Amino acid sequence: MIMGDVMADAVQRPRTRADYEDFLYREAALLDQWRLEEWFALFAPDATYEVPTFGKGLDARPDSSLFYIADDHARLRHRVDRLLKMTAHAEWPRSAHVRMIGNVRIEGGDESGTQVMCSFVTYRSKNNITDTYIGHAAYTFVDEGEDLLIRAKRIMLGMNSLQPHGKISIIL
Amino acid sequence: MPGVVKPDEHNGRWIVDDPAAGVFKVNRNAFTSQEVLELERERIFDRAWLYLGHASELSKPNDFLTRSVAGRELIFNRNRKGEFQAFFNTCPHRGAQVVREPTGNAISFKCFYHGWAFNNNGKFATRSTPGTYPESFNCAGDVDLPKVPRLESHRGFFFINYDVDAEPLADFLGDAIQILDIVSDHSPNGMEIVGGTHEYSIRANWKLLLENSYDGYHAAETHETYFDYLMAELGPETLADIKTLQEINRAHTFPKGHAFTEARAPWGRPVARSIPTWGEEGKAQEAAMVAELNERVGPELALRIADRDRNAGFFPNLVINDIMAITVRTFYPVQPDLMLVRSWALAPVGEAPEARHRRLNNFLEFLGPGGFATPDDVEALECAQRGYASAKFAPWNDISRGMLRDQPRADDESQMRTFWREWNRRIQGGR
Numbered sequence: 093m094i095m096g097d098v099m100a101d102a103v104q105r106p107r108t109r110a111d112y113e114d115f116l117y118r119e120a121a122l123l124d125q126w127r128l129e130e131w132f133a134l135f136a137p138d139a140t141y142e143v144p145t146f147g148k149g150l151d152a153r154p155d156s157s158l159f160y161i162a163d164d165h166a167r168l169r170h171r172v173d174r175l176l177k178m179t180a181h182a183e184w185p186r187s188a189h190v191r192m193i194g195n196v197r198i199e200g201g202d203e204s205g206t207q208v209m210c211s212f213v214t215y216r217s218k219n220n221i222t223d224t225y226i227g228h229a230a231y232t233f234v235d236e237g238e239d240l241l242i243r244a245k246r247i248m249l250g251m252n253s254l255q256p257h258g259k260i261s262i263i264l
Numbered sequence: 265m266p267g268v269v270k271p272d273e274h275n276g277r278w279i280v281d282d283p284a285a286g287v288f289k290v291n292r293n294a295f296t297s298q299e300v301l302e303l304e305r306e307r308i309f310d311r312a313w314l315y316l317g318h319a320s321e322l323s324k325p326n327d328f329l330t331r332s333v334a335g336r337e338l339i340f341n342r343n344r345k346g347e348f349q350a351f352f353n354t355c356p357h358r359g360a361q362v363v364r365e366p367t368g369n370a371i372s373f374k375c376f377y378h379g380w381a382f383n384n385n386g387k388f389a390t391r392s393t394p395g396t397y398p399e400s401f402n403c404a405g406d407v408d409l410p411k412v413p414r415l416e417s418h419r420g421f422f423f424i425n426y427d428v429d430a431e432p433l434a435d436f437l438g439d440a441i442q443i444l445d446i447v448s449d450h451s452p453n454g455m456e457i458v459g460g461t462h463e464y465s466i467r468a469n470w471k472l473l474l475e476n477s478y479d480g481y482h483a484a485e486t487h488e489t490y491f492d493y494l495m496a497e498l499g500p501e502t503l504a505d506i507k508t509l510q511e512i513n514r515a516h517t518f519p520k521g522h523a524f525t526e527a528r529a530p531w532g533r534p535v536a537r538s539i540p541t542w543g544e545e546g547k548a549q550e551a552a553m554v555a556e557l558n559e560r561v562g563p564e565l566a567l568r569i570a571d572r573d574r575n576a577g578f579f580p581n582l583v584i585n586d587i588m589a590i591t592v593r594t595f596y597p598v599q600p601d602l603m604l605v606r607s608w609a610l611a612p613v614g615e616a617p618e619a620r621h622r623r624l625n626n627f628l629e630f631l632g633p634g635g636f637a638t639p640d641d642v643e644a645l646e647c648a649q650r651g652y653a654s655a656k657f658a659p660w661n662d663i664s665r666g667m668l669r670d671q672p673r674a675d676d677e678s679q680m681r682t683f684w685r686e687w688n689r690r691i692q693g694g695r
Contacts, residue, residue: 143634144460145460145461145462145463146463148459148460154624154628155617155620155621155624156458156459156617156620156624157458157459157460158458158459158460158461158462158608158609158624158627158632159460159624159628159634160462160628160632160633160634161628161634162624162625162628167629170493170496170636171636173492173493174489174490174492174493174636177489177492179488179489179492180489180640181486181640181643181644182639182640182642182643183639219646219650221467252463253463253464253465254462254463254464254465254633255463255464255465255604256465256467256602257464257465257633258464258465258466258467258633258642258646259464259633259634259638259639259642259643260633260634260639261639261642261643
């Protein structure tokens with residue numbers, strides 16, 4: 093039986109928390125380094141990237157509530173294109189950022205993919221001011237062969253307003 | 265010469281206004297000075313009508329919300345009869361904020377500090393052992409929740425005034441009130457605030473956001489990346505269209521500092537100008553809305569509602585931009601170089617889900633702190649504020665654009681001159 097389980101795992105190997113942590117650390121590094129094309133390649137073709145306003149959790153829908161960001165894959169493509177231009181004035185000259193990921197846990201899985209939650213702290217520094225964004229991120233992952241792809245990423249801010257940040261001009 | 269206003273009393277210190285020469289300048293100290301901020305609090309924010317909220321935010325009797333207006337915490341609520349009221353959110357006893365939730369439904373409010381309670385008409389409703397307070401306690405209503413001196417509304421837009429002697433709201437708004445009518449006429453079912461608030465701050469003087477919100481001149485330059493996106497979405501034929509749009513590009517100014525621009529932009533309007541990306545279904549839905557508008561409000565107003573974009577600035581700090589979506593935005597100074605901003609999305613009650621989806625998509629593409637445009641506005645305003653540190657050697661902003669034109673355009677600066685003239689009049693002590 094033990095042998096059989098091992099064989100089954102080899103065919104459909106469940107991923108461990110460490111696998112997702114590795115993925116999230118890599119994603120954070122790509123964003124910290126402004127490697128946005130590589131970051132965009134982490135997303136599945138039907139992916140969404142969303143930042144609801146404060147207090148709206150996983151149930152909120154961007155077609156009935158006001159969000160800060162509600163990108164489908166096409167608009168996320170435009171967001172990346174925009175942020176790579178020098179005419180994205182809020183981010184040119186570019187800010188420096190540092191992302192910390194923690195409290196990673198696998199929440200479950202269903203036909204949409206595997207749900208993973210984490211906490212994050214993102215520091216953005218520009219013009220001698222450092223702003224801190226904090227919150228939780230909810231991911232849905234799908235397998236693409238050996239690789240993982242993000243099917244949904246929702247940032248739930250742990251701050252009741254964007255004061256003093258004034259904007260979300262980077263990708264959280 | 266008695267009766268003649270000395271030039272230096274109204275002209276020259278904060279603004280230079282020379283219509284004959286076509287020159288209008290604003291002194292940059294107006295954005296940096298603590299003295300100016302104190303004058304603004306006394307002569308503008310304590311005397312002008314300030315936006316509080318929209319009736320749709322309190323849809324049922326006994327609903328309430330708490331909101332800070334020009335630095336003062338307020339309770340905006342409806343009583344059992346459904347009447348709208350505004351109170352200062354401070355306990356008459358020792359001052360604690362009485363209501364601490366953002367929204368709710370309640371027939372009474374209780375201060376958690378010592379337990380003083382009030383009904384939702386603000387009446388003191390606390391029982392004490394006989395002898396604790398004199399018989400005359402609260403005979404004058406002095407321990408009721410204090411009412412905001414004035415509360416008036418037009419088409420569901422509620423405003424407060426901290427000056428009990430202020431002129432009526434309708435007189436203050438004058439013909440600029442048409443903007444409230446136009447956005448209220450988008451739908452036969454009335455309008456509502458969509459759930460969710462954009463709350464953010466900008467490290468810049470509050471007046472810069474009013475200027476920015478109806479500044480047609482900055483759009484192409486500051487928002488190049490947004491227009492790149494729009495062109496990619498809409499296709500190259502839109503570019504030719506933009507050139508023809510110049511003919512219907514106007515600024516309209518009103519007494520008491522209000523103004524709006526009206527033009528025709530290339531983006532889609534959820535009521536009711538379809539774009540190719542909305543498909544045949546979207547096109548048909550938008551056409552049905554145009555037909556309904558023509559029937560209900562007549563072709564002239566229907567054209568303005570469906571096919572013209574308006575950026576309105578009400579003195580001193582309310583913006584209603586009826587563009588690729590409708591945003592209601594207000595903002596207050598905390599310091600000369602820091603403002604707090606609140607904005608909301610306004611939409612028709614009972615809007616079809618697909619239309620609501622198009623609206624909120626449009627909203628987020630351009631508007632708000634995560635959009636493709638607003639972050640660059642925030643950057644521009646903060647950048648200007650940093651520039652004003654050199655005001656001693658570079659003292660003037662130029663606001664002269666189009667001053668000699670007979671019919672000012674949306675990308676001229678007459679709307680800002682209208683604001684600044686009223687600002688200057690009030691700062692000099694004018695009521």
